[in-house]
Amino acid sequence: xxxxxxxxxxxxxxxxxxxxxxxxxxxxxxxxxxxxxxxxxxxxxxxxxxxxxxxxxxxxxxxxxxxxxxxxxxxxxxxxxxxxxxxxxxxxxxxxxxxxxxxxxxxxxxxxxxxxxxxxxxxxxxxxxxxxxxxxxxxxxxxxxxxxxxxxxxxxxxxxxxxxxxxxxxxxxxxxxxxxxxxxxxxxxxxxxxxxxxxxxxxxxxxxxxxxxxxxxxxxxxxxxxxxxxxxxxxxxxxxxxxxxxxxxxxxxxxxxxxxxxxxxxxxxxxxxxxxxxxxxxxxxxxxxxxxxxxxxxxxxxxxxxxxxxxxxxxxxxxxxxxxxxxxxxxxxxxxxxxxxxxxxxxxxxxxxxxxxxxxxxxxxxxxxxxxxxxxxx
Numbered sequence: 182x183x184x185x186x187x188x189x190x191x192x193x194x195x196x197x198x199x200x201x202x203x204x205x206x207x208x209x210x211x212x213x214x215x216x217x218x219x220x221x222x223x224x225x226x227x228x229x230x231x232x233x234x235x236x237x238x239x240x241x242x243x244x245x246x247x248x249x250x251x252x253x254x255x256x257x258x259x260x261x262x263x264x265x266x267x268x269x270x271x272x273x274x275x276x277x278x279x280x281x282x283x284x285x286x287x288x289x290x291x292x293x294x295x296x297x298x299x300x301x302x303x304x305x306x307x308x309x310x311x312x313x314x315x316x317x318x319x320x321x322x323x324x325x326x327x328x329x330x331x332x333x334x335x336x337x338x339x340x341x342x343x344x345x346x347x348x349x350x351x352x353x354x355x356x357x358x359x360x361x362x363x364x365x366x367x368x369x370x371x372x373x374x375x376x377x378x379x380x381x382x383x384x385x386x387x388x389x390x391x392x393x394x395x396x397x398x399x400x401x402x403x404x405x406x407x408x409x410x411x412x413x414x415x416x417x418x419x420x421x422x423x424x425x426x427x428x429x430x431x432x433x434x435x436x437x438x439x440x441x442x443x444x445x446x447x448x449x450x451x452x453x454x455x456x457x458x459x460x461x462x463x464x465x466x467x468x469x470x471x472x473x474x475x476x477x478x479x480x481x482x483x484x485x486x487x488x489x490x491x492x493x494x495x496x497x498x499x500x501x502x503x504x505x506x507x508x509x510x511x512x513x514x515x516x517x518x519x520x521x522x523x524x525x526x527x528x529x530x531x532x533x534x535x536x537x538x539x540x541x542x543x544x545x546x547x548x549x550x551x552x553x554x555x556x557x558x559x
Contacts, residue, residue, distance in 0.1 A: 183216045188273035189251045191221035198461035207236040209538030222253040264288040280317035291548035294321040298458040322548045327459045328481035351537030360440035376402035378445035380462040383409030388451035394500035397422045408432040442469040449474040453497035467528040472520035491524035
């Protein structure tokens, strides 16, 4: 079986949560006999391909970006060519250009869509895009949400409830490097042995401005690992608040990320808007057995982090509540140990790459067996 994944960005030009999910699926389904390829767009280079892990990724040149939507003239003919050899087309939503590409090509193959997030911020675009979106979603054989929380709270997914299936994201622990002694020593020397950790792309919906407000006046160390559009603003805010205890370390290697996860006291994930549909780095914290702090926003973050079992949850954009949760965990080692063990247990029960890959494989087989006319995009 051959599956073509289609999304706007992919490794190595972008290391966000959706890219991680695609990577885990592409690698994890191989042992089940699925050959995966990925098509995305990239800035600066014309069409090219390279091996990522043990699968092939293809890149079309990005021509422009408008309202967070990448456009590429090369992508549509590449999609047409690659879809001919695929048995399944696996779309990753949202990306309005992808919907357009689907109807330009009309692949006569079963089409699966992973619904990663509602369109939250671009309200004007959402109204203009709505008719195309509804036609595109109607053309899918199956739509997959990563948590029952998100499926229940998304107005869009509720309209397509008859074709929605829940498959939680999963991670392959063996794909994460074991940090060597020199890397661990480097971070202990730079930060110390005890700190809170945030890992992720620095975007508007991550709630990091609220986290900085919560850290004001505290002497507790915090590491923010990642880069992104909000980085300059966050650095300016740190300087303005005099936050010498907050370390913005930029984008880090996988070895460094593993070291930071291993050394941290807890993972704090203050995303405050529904654009944060799941939270892969929150899941990474659970995999490393760390207690979790997150906001209750009605999405997959609360599917990962169960209050009182795996961590603490607070109202969104509430710096005082976030500060209280941070202080509570710091001051109670027994609670940290209990919640960290609970986070690890929940990861093992629900969130392994093995489980995710098997469920998607079953879905692929079902789609091939029960192929319907609307798979043609008519």
